[in-house]
Amino acid sequence: MASSSLLPLLLLAFLFVNTGCAERPTSCWTGAFLADKPTGRDIEQFQTDFGKKPFLVLFFLEWGYLPEENVLRDIQSKGCVPVITWEPWDASTKKGIDTEALLAGRYDAYLASFASHLKIFEKPIFLRFVHEMNGDWYPWSGKKLKPEKYIAVWRYTKDFLDRQGARNVRWIFSVNWEDVPSKGNHFAAYYPGAEYVDFVGVDGYNWGNAKDGMSWMSFRKIFTKRCWEAWRLFRKPILITECGSTSRGGDKAQWIHDALTEMKKIAGLKGFVLFNTDKETDWSFQANKKEGQTLKQDLADPFFIDSDSIK
Numbered sequence: 111m112a113s114s115s116l117l118p119l120l121l122l123a124f125l126f127v128n129t130g131c132a133e134r135p136t137s138c139w140t141g142a143f144l145a146d147k148p149t150g151r152d153i154e155q156f157q158t159d160f161g162k163k164p165f166l167v168l169f170f171l172e173w174g175y176l177p178e179e180n181v182l183r184d185i186q187s188k189g190c191v192p193v194i195t196w197e198p199w200d201a202s203t204k205k206g207i208d209t210e211a212l213l214a215g216r217y218d219a220y221l222a223s224f225a226s227h228l229k230i231f232e233k234p235i236f237l238r239f240v241h242e243m244n245g246d247w248y249p250w251s252g253k254k255l256k257p258e259k260y261i262a263v264w265r266y267t268k269d270f271l272d273r274q275g276a277r278n279v280r281w282i283f284s285v286n287w288e289d290v291p292s293k294g295n296h297f298a299a300y301y302p303g304a305e306y307v308d309f310v311g312v313d314g315y316n317w318g319n320a321k322d323g324m325s326w327m328s329f330r331k332i333f334t335k336r337c338w339e340a341w342r343l344f345r346k347p348i349l350i351t352e353c354g355s356t357s358r359g360g361d362k363a364q365w366i367h368d369a370l371t372e373m374k375k376i377a378g379l380k381g382f383v384l385f386n387t388d389k390e391t392d393w394s395f396q397a398n399k400k401e402g403q404t405l406k407q408d409l410a411d412p413f414f415i416d417s418d419s420i421k
Contacts, residue, residue, distance in 0.1 A: 133341070138373055139381030140414045141166025141193065143352070150184040156386070159397035160406045162416040166236070168193040168351070168383045172201040174220060176227045186233055189417055193236040193282070193351070193383065198263075199249055206249025209263050221267065225274030234278050234420045238351060239267065241284035242313055244297040253291065257299040264302040280420070283344075284311030284351045287336045298343055309380065310340045311351030318359030320391040326360035329353070329369035334376060341378035348378045354385035354393040362401040370408040 142164035144152040157163040198207045240250045285297040314332040355365040385393045395402045
């Protein structure tokens, strides 16, 4: 038995390891959602406004389409990485694809075209497939699709793209910051396996009072627990794949300062993507306002990087 004088030291050591202090990131990729079809000019404007370019550039793509070649080339020409959120539905009707048909091979022609389209770009492309499955708002949500089917869809799709030679694709398993519903719907139930995932992403927003029944939430409250949980469970690099704050209900400048400060403490964190547009609410950070100036000041920290080599 350890002596009483050693117990405080042993406790500190335990906390050091189990809170991720020993695995804090040394750098973090800067990223942003800029537009539905981001251009080189959008990337340049972000860099002008905030001092660094978005190394990760996020956009969304519905099933049946291929990412536009000029969009991918624009992103890569700026030394940035496309992050495609690939959604298996008809975006206009919100109707999901027939997953039984997918598993039976009836979408193989589309998958083959998709793989061929991506692999010609050679450099890494990040693919965020069937995201936020632990919510209840998408047709691929786990409570609708069930974990076993969700995992089968993921594995079938990745295996197919791999066989087609799309080896430049990096796969992001991206979850919501909270499980909705919370009972019997833990995000880990949908994990397709270590060999099928390159990064684990976490999405979350501070809605403030922009929605009825909601209140101002700090970045720490939204992200820290879930990011740590994902790191502890999977030991994959963590990406904050969507984050943002409204201006309604609190101090947006303080929110982004606290967010970028907190990121330095999150075990396994590799990068973040800031939602920088006015959509459901005013997620955008305007360069001439206090929140934009704060963002620029904090991004000047060398911890946040806008270039890297990805294996």
